[in-house]
Amino acid sequence: MVDLPPESSQLVARQSRTARSAAARRAEILTAAVEQFDRDGYQSTSIRQIAELVGISLPSMYRNFPRKEEIAQAIVELQATMLGEAANDMRARGYSSLEALIRITFGLGEDPISRVVLRLATQEDSLRESLRRRPLSELLDLSTRKLLSAVEEFDVRPDANVNAAARSLVYSFCGAYGVGEFLEPAASQPRWIADIWHLMIHGLVPVPRQARYLSLTARLSTEPSDFTIDNAAPDSDRSQPTTRSSEPEVSPLLVTIYLSDEDAHTETQAAVEQLLATAGLDILDRDPPVIGSWFRRIRATLSHATRSQVVRESALIAAHIADTRLVLAQDATITATMMQNVGPVIESLQPTKEAVVRIGAILIVKVDWEVRVLQLTAAQQAILDHQPQLATSPREVIGAISLLTASDS
DSSP states (O other), rough: OOOOHHHHHHHHHHHHHHHHHHHHHHHHHHHHHHHHHHHOOOOTTOOHHHHHHTOOHHHHHHHHHHSSSHHHHHHHHHHHHHHHHHHHHHHTTTTTHHHHHHHHHHHHHHHHHHHHHHHHHHHHHOOOOEEEEHHHHHHHHHHHHHHHHHHHTTTTTTTSOOOHHHHHHHEEEHHHHHHHGGGOOOGGGHHHHHHHHHHHHHHHHHHHHHHHHHHHHHHHHHOOOSSSSSGGGGGOOOSSOOOOSSSSOOOOOEEEESSSGGGHHHHHHOOOHHHHHHHHHHEEEOOOOBBTTTTEEEEEEOOHHHHHHHHHHHTTEEEEEEEEEEHHHHHHHHHHHHHHTTTHHHHHHHHHOOOEEEEEEEEEEEEETTTEEOOOOOHHHHHHOOGGGGGGGGGHHHHHTTTTTTTTT
């Protein structure tokens, strides 16, 4: 190690302090600019106003930012950095790709930097085109990547047009934040974002997983977000850091019961609900039954006591199984437990000639008094998710998932 002479050490120290001081001054200017742009708009704000807000002279202001557009460019670059930090933070928290994207879109609206950047991109014709396009391109790229990952996680249908969905999401989102404020109060913005997501979820997400994400968007539209983009910035000043459970939300498990003879419905529903309880699941809600033949849809989720244990031990651990099945360990544990205890449900179906009972990945089909119990692959579940009418058609459901032998057909 070489020792510097005292005068050199002092020079290095002065240069270091100067660099820190310059960085702090630029941060003060950008903070003031964001405040002014957010309140009064880019066009209505002058460099002089920003300098006065910071408390510096105009020459000092010009030394840092000779033109107002350079301030806009610095804010766009800052937002891009924070958007990347937000995505990384969501991944570290264990959120699914779709939930991360939903939370980021809600968080953007609560972050003044992102609000300003969206307005610069959608409303300021005076800025050069490349600067205006950058935030939209980055948001579109993030949305596309998250939706593609959501397809792999079975949260988005495999036949969905991801590129078109990402464009629709970004354009609608920018319209809600960039234009919607002229039509309704800013306080309505979370509701607009929830409306956009409700449409997207119904169009993209398999039916059994929709309840989870619809519930999430409804909650985020009425509660302050526990995460905003500026919270993810590496240098953000937070005296009270946001804390959150590391446990991800668990998708509700969809149950459908179809009986050709409604007389057996009481025993069958009781047997199914007992099976759910055995697997540590609580009933969330029950749709009204359809009478004639008998059909009912039920949604269940892990009970609070079971949730923490199962999630800690196995949620988000992917298991690759033969014939391209990808099953979360948590789902596999629940399915295995129910398969071992499905006997009472089969017994309850004795009085009815035909039936279809689906409990998550378990399918019980009865055709002409013959009962079949199957554990569905991910591909077979996708077929049933996308064709809900099969839940009331015992023969068609067997044909749709290719379970009939040549003699059966």
